Amino acid sequence: MFEFIYMKNSTYPDVVLHDHIKVLEHDQDIECVVCNVALQGTKRVAKEVNFFIENSAQTPLELAQSLSLLYEAHGLQFDFDHTKYTPTQEGSLIEFFNYNKEICQYHQRRVECCGKCSEVCPTQAISKLDPQIAREKDLECEDNRHLVIDHQSCIDCGKCIAVCPSGSLSYSSFNLECMQEVAKLYRGYIPLLIDCKAELPNTPLKKEVLPLCLNVNILEQVALLTWVQESGSQIVIYATQELGIGTLESIALLNEIYTHLCHQEAILVARTTEELQACLQDAQSLSSPYTPPTIPTRTKRDLFAQRLGFLIEQGDYGQVGCGEFIRYGHIEIKDNCTLCLSCVGACNTGALSVDGNAYTLLFNPSLCTTCGYCEATCPEKNCLHLERDGIALNPAYFVPKIMAKDSLFTCKMCGKPIGTTKSVHKIAQIMTPKFQGDARKIATLYACPDCKVKIMLEDMLDINSILK
Structure with a gap:
């Protein structure tokens, strides 16, 4: 098998090429x-090659390099391609995307927090299933909820990829890792990203422009920022059909x-040849x-935070909003937080974490998908509030912030740590009225499991000293 082949174009017979082609x-x-x-036996067709030869203003040597x-x-893209092909009676079932349920914002959650992919899917290749939907459709659902994926119905539109907030869905043939490596090749060029479904336009290309055909609907904020930063230039997107909502909002x-x-910008x-000519003329280095x-x-929010944080450095550039599908924001936590850490357990993107040495609850807004599961999980009334207000363009947005802090509570008898002070007092506040003045039972609320037994069984203990 050959790696690269160029079929000679009779219109341009004297194209100079490097020896490896x-x-x-x-x-x-x-x-x-x-x-x-x-050709029969070709793995990937680079249809932009002939388009580039016919329209570029580059010299023969520059053209050979490009x-x-x-x-x-x-x-x-061939090296990174993870597309799965399954033989069927009709031919071959192609899985255009991969799904990682571990970072999905919908999978097995007690309340619905996402499902954006199913909302934009035009063919129901991705659909939601929860107990209520199961009852309505006479189906079985043994867990809280999960996505039902039908690869046979997928038409490779790519719209689900762009709206997925965590990167749970990735494009099999052109994932973000591959995107970064390809974008590196465009350093010093102005990338012209052409929708693979569009007819190639007949338009002149200035020397700095280098095209690439791809499914433009997979482009979201991480992929787009990767192209801009790796090339060091504005990028031009040419698509004759309307872009998906995830790409538009990104x-x-x-x-x-x-x-x-x-x-x-x-x-x-x-969307038209005239608009393309104007964009190519205006495009420049950034x-x-x-x-x-x-x-x-862990998620694509990590990648975006790394890139955007570098761009902002130590500056403060105000606030930018967000859309309905590409969402950013922050949470607020009030003083009645007991550091029970239910919110940390609910967060699967690492936006919420705990410092076990300092007994602090930390929040990194740049990693938050604003799914709202932490808000739904918090057991304290009016304690945690989510605000979808966009991105603060300053360094503080990209580092963990202390949201709540507490001290360690130790057993009143032996001094062994048993929890945070707020959580112990919260439990005592709830249980004391139920014990109806029974000092011995109330004292167990401030003791470790071993000492609880002693309090209940030993008559010689000074209960009042424990309750002080």
Whole structure:
């Protein structure tokens, strides 16, 4: 199998190519990873190659370098491709996306907190199932709720990928890890991202422009910021059909951020050839390219926080809002928090955490998907409140903040730690009236399990000293 093949274009027969790209004079069946036309045995078709040759203003040597990068971009996508193919009677079942239920904001939660993917899916390839829906449809649902995925109904629109807040859904053939590696190839260029479903336009490309065909509906805030930062330039998106709501809201969010920081938009969108020509003419460099350090991440909010935090550095650029699908915000916690940590257990993105040494509850707003599960889980009345008010463009938004603090309560008899002071007093406040003045039972509320037994069984104990 060959890696890269170029089928010679009779209109442009003298194209200069690097040696690692094999040139074919005539159409033939041959196995290769990337080719500019759809040969039998080709794994990936780089249809933007001919478009680029026909329209670019680059010199032959510049063109050779750029074409090499285009082939490399498709080669990387082949290397990172995790698409699953399952043989069926009708042919082959393709799984265009992967699903990680561990960071899903809908899976097995007691209350509905998300399900945005099912709302944007046009074919019900993703649908919600909870006990109520199960009863209405005469189905079985053995847990609180979960997503029902039907890959056979998926039409590869990509809209679910862009609205998923945590990265639970990822695009099989072009995930975020692959996106970063491909975007690195575009350093010093203006990326022109063309919807793979659109007909390639006939428009001149200035020297700085390098195209790539892809499913533009998978582009959300992390992917878009990756393209902008890795290239160091504004990016141009060309899509003749209306973009998905997740992509549209992500573009609006990033453009508002860059307007605050750089006084210009980062992403230019065109739907017609005329609009594309105007966008390409206006597109320019923004800043030096940036690649974040390799740090283990749990969700795509981690990736976005790393990139946006670098962009903001130590500045304070005010506040930007958010949309209905791409949501950001913060929580507020009042003094009646007992540090029971129910909210920490409910949060699967790491936005809420605890410092066990300092007995503090911490919140990092940049990691929060504003799903609201912590608010629904908190047992204290009017204690935790979620506000979906967007992103604060300052360094404090990207670091954990102390939301509640308490001291350690020790057993009144032996001094062994038994919990936080607020939680022990809260339990005592609830249980004392139920014990109807029984001093011995009330004293057990302030003791460890071992000493509770002593209090109840030993008559010589000074109960009053325990209750002081």
